[in-house]
Amino acid sequence: MSDPLLSVHGLSKRFGALQASNDITLDVRSGEIHALIGPNGAGKSTLIQQICGALRPDTGEVWFDGQNVTPLSVAERARMGLGRTFQISSLAMEDTVLQNAVLGALGGHGAPFRFFRPVLKDAALVARAEEALARVDMLKFADKRTADLSHGQRRQLEIAVALTLQPKLFVMDEPMAGLGASGTKDLTPILSALRHDAPILLVEHDMDAVFALADRISVLVYGKVIATGTVDEIRADAAVREAYLGEDA
Numbered sequence: 001m002s003d004p005l006l007s008v009h010g011l012s013k014r015f016g017a018l019q020a021s022n023d024i025t026l027d028v029r030s031g032e033i034h035a036l037i038g039p040n041g042a043g044k045s046t047l048i049q050q051i052c053g054a055l056r057p058d059t060g061e062v063w064f065d066g067q068n069v070t071p072l073s074v075a076e077r078a079r080m081g082l083g084r085t086f087q088i089s090s091l092a093m094e095d096t097v098l099q100n101a102v103l104g105a106l107g108g109h110g111a112p113f114r115f116f117r118p119v120l121k122d123a124a125l126v127a128r129a130e131e132a133l134a135r136v137d138m139l140k141f142a143d144k145r146t147a148d149l150s151h152g153q154r155r156q157l158e159i160a161v162a163l164t165l166q167p168k169l170f171v172m173d174e175p176m177a178g179l180g181a182s183g184t185k186d187l188t189p190i191l192s193a194l195r196h197d198a199p200i201l202l203v204e205h206d207m208d209a210v211f212a213l214a215d216r217i218s219v220l221v222y223g224k225v226i227a228t229g230t231v232d233e234i235r236a237d238a239a240v241r242e243a244y245l246g247e248d249a
């Protein structure tokens, strides 16, 4: 088996008396969707922030693409290909779908409007943006104003923007949040295919989506990983059922 792309060793983080991360060890391998689940307040966001560099662990290390990135900033990790999506929408609502994707391809979130004209004439950038839009089934909306998209379509566009940056790993924070049943149904196959572009660390509350998508699941409870395994292993795990999924899971 190849080395994991991301590995977290013995990560701990305390907020006052609260142990938000407790000796967490996990990895994400090439080609997989690794879901991180757990009840509210279990410490999922705290862990993701430490992986992405927004929060410094008290102890432990984060390794990404063969390098110890623990001392590196969010921007430095992002430049290495650690791509976080859905944290803050970076979409410019008045611009078209293609303009947003091209800006992503430029790596220029928030670049001034005056850059649009020359950028849209850059054939290589436009081609990369169109390719990303096609991957999320959004090329047909290339000329549409972003504000006129549905919630689910905006989510797909955010993925396209993330794709244009050609990340080595996607860190996705609740991609299904607020989408409803039909949006979740549309997004599921798109995320499923993306694991072949780059593996995905997926934080998600929608258990149907997690069970449909994940190659492996890690279950976080009170800051501690209580189990890691395949969907079947996690469904059958007595500690998980007791702590989290409930008796009828």
Ligand SMILES: Nc1ncnc2c1ncn2[C@@H]1O[C@H](COP(=O)(O)OP(=O)(O)OP(=O)(O)O)[C@@H](O)[C@H]1O
Binding pocket: 015, 018, 020, 038, 039, 040, 041, 042, 043, 044, 045, 046, 047
């Ligand atoms: N900056 C902070 N200062 C103090 N306590 C914090 C801070 N950030 C998070 N916490 C606490 O750490 C615990 C873990 O929170 P975290 O947001 O990581 O959980 P979560 O699993 O992401 O929850 P949710 O599913 O509700 O988003 C919670 O008790 C939270 O109140």
